[in-house]
Amino acid sequence: MRHLTLPLAFLLSLYTMAGVIVLEGNYQGKNLFVQNPFSEAGVGFCVFEVTVNDQIATDEINSSAFEVDLGNFGLKIGAPVVVKIKHKDGCTPVVLNAEVLRPKSTFDIVKQEVKAGGTYTWVATNETGELPFVVEQKRWNKWVKVGEVMGVGTPGEHTYEFKVTPHSGENTYRVRQSDLTKRSRMGQNVTYTDASVAAVTWGPTKPKDIITFSAATLYEIYDQYGNIVKRGYANTVDVVNLKKDLYYLNYDNKTGETFIKK
Numbered sequence: 001m002r003h004l005t006l007p008l009a010f011l012l013s014l015y016t017m018a019g020v021i022v023l024e025g026n027y028q029g030k031n032l033f034v035q036n037p038f039s040e041a042g043v044g045f046c047v048f049e050v051t052v053n054d055q056i057a058t059d060e061i062n063s064s065a066f067e068v069d070l071g072n073f074g075l076k077i078g079a080p081v082v083v084k085i086k087h088k089d090g091c092t093p094v095v096l097n098a099e100v101l102r103p104k105s106t107f108d109i110v111k112q113e114v115k116a117g118g119t120y121t122w123v124a125t126n127e128t129g130e131l132p133f134v135v136e137q138k139r140w141n142k143w144v145k146v147g148e149v150m151g152v153g154t155p156g157e158h159t160y161e162f163k164v165t166p167h168s169g170e171n172t173y174r175v176r177q178s179d180l181t182k183r184s185r186m187g188q189n190v191t192y193t194d195a196s197v198a199a200v201t202w203g204p205t206k207p208k209d210i211i212t213f214s215a216a217t218l219y220e221i222y223d224q225y226g227n228i229v230k231r232g233y234a235n236t237v238d239v240v241n242l243k244k245d246l247y248y249l250n251y252d253n254k255t256g257e258t259f260i261k262k
Contacts, residue, residue: 025101040090103129114192200252
């Protein structure tokens with residue numbers, strides 16, 4: 001039996017081989033529609049069996065198009081689904097809406113906080129597929145990704161946590177998800193202040209080799225054209241390889257400070 005693999009992005013995988021089409025994803029409350037040609041011999045239709053999670057589907061498949069009713073299998077929203085469409089050699093059925101098994105971002109945040117010590121916790125509900133929660137921090141007048149936590153992807157309340165590194169002053173965080181439609185769904189903002197985090201200072205303003213911060217910090221360095229030339233998290237930055245010019249520095253909760261590379 002020949003094998004031909006056709007990747008489909010993210011959690012839904014679709015691959016075809018002579019004899020069977022396999023779709024994997026999560027139940028989203030919608031059914032699959034299949035275009036079913038005649039067999040190569042011209043007698044009967046191409047598909048001869050459909051299974052859902054290894055249970056034989058009872059849908060009428062002896063037609064040029066048919067529906068796989070996933071609602072017949074007692075699936076809960078977000079539940080894993082493996083559909084196998086078995087067909088004769090020399091013909092290939094077409095799944096018209098395989099994307100209905102792709103996970104979608106549908107979560108709601110019912111509670112969140114940043115605890116003392118910097119642990120960001122949130123409780124999410126109404127998830128319908130395994131998607132990562134991207135943790136973002138508002139810094140330098142933009143949202144910066146600081147990490148991610150994989151979502152459970154099923155309905156009900158699920159608690160997540162992520163250790164954040166606060167800057168001085170008030171910090172603002174949120175979680176975000178993007179599904180395969182490229183649509184982003186954001187949670188509400190949550191704020192946090194750690195009084196033990198002191199404001200960061202730096203120098204020299206005309207460095208030749210090294211810029212030194214008073215404490216480890218996230219930083220970004222831009223040239224005069226807005227191109228980022230360095231970024232990271234450290235208490236020193238090696239600027240030896242920067243050409244002599246004016247640069248802009250973002251660090252801690254400060255933005256747009258300048259230095260001249262000697």
